[in-house]
Amino acid sequence: MAxxxxxxxxxxxxxxxDERGAFDWAPPDDDVFAFITDxxxxxxxxxxxxxxxxxxxVWETDPALAEQSDLMREFANVWREADKVVYSTTxxxxxxxxxxLERHFDAGAVHDLKAAASSDLLVGGPNLAxxxxxxxLVDECQLFIWPVVLGGxxxxxxxxxxxxxxxxxxxxxxxxxxxxxxxxx
Numbered sequence: 001m002a003x004x005x006x007x008x009x010x011x012x013x014x015x016x017x018d019e020r021g022a023f024d025w026a027p028p029d030d031d032v033f034a035f036i037t038d039x040x041x042x043x044x045x046x047x048x049x050x051x052x053x054x055x056x057x058v059w060e061t062d063p064a065l066a067e068q069s070d071l072m073r074e075f076a077n078v079w080r081e082a083d084k085v086v087y088s089t090t091x092x093x094x095x096x097x098x099x100x101l102e103r104h105f106d107a108g109a110v111h112d113l114k115a116a117a118s119s120d121l122l123v124g125g126p127n128l129a130x131x132x133x134x135x136x137l138v139d140e141c142q143l144f145i146w147p148v149v150l151g152g153x154x155x156x157x158x159x160x161x162x163x164x165x166x167x168x169x170x171x172x173x174x175x176x177x178x179x180x181x182x183x184x185x
Contacts, residue, residue: 002117003139004047004110006129007039008156011146015153016126023055026146029175030071037075039142043082044119047110047132050088052125053099060096085113087128107135130158140183141165147176 009026010016017023028036040046048056058065059079066076084099094101102109105128114121114137123129123138132138143156165182172178 002044002114003120004114004123004132004137005039005043005120005140005142006123006132006138007036007142007144008124008126008129009144009146010156011148011150011153013149013151014156015150016156018150018153021154025148025150026144028177029173031173032144032175032177033071033075035171035173035179036144037071037078040075040082040122041078042120043122044117045083045085045113045121046079047085047087047121047123047128049125049128050086050091052128053084053086053088053091053094056124057094057096105131107132107137110135110137126154126156133158133163134161136184138184140168140181143180143182145178145180 008016009023011018011025018025046056056079059076066073080097082098084094084096085102086094086099087102087105089103091101110121110132123132129138141157164185166185167180168183169181170179
């Protein structure tokens, strides 16, 4: 069975975005960007909530983005090659290829998707990831901890449950970012 991996950038105080909903506090340098691209490459399917999908869709809908550097071109190629499932009750259509729209998160359907997949799946966005964590579907958390305290914002992890984790791996980057890879115990 394929793994479902929750991958997220987060501040030292545990937020994925600041109080304004912005991500500008986490601009990856080349090493972090290449590492994230390799992580994305390892998965054949990405599961997104509407807001994360809107954020990521530019990798397909804005060709100028990929032309800014070789690293950005590679990331755009990796993103376009993966299948995407977007969970939204408000989105009326998707703007990218290889993407399907689901109205509601269905834990059983995601379990079946994991069982049928030939490569891992990534879940992006803290709200959707929280649903997957609560359903016991997340096999790994890969967190990129940025050396910034936001003082508030959207929590990266569910705040209403306890979960024991086992550290599988860690990596420190020269810009102060730390990547931590965990699995539930």
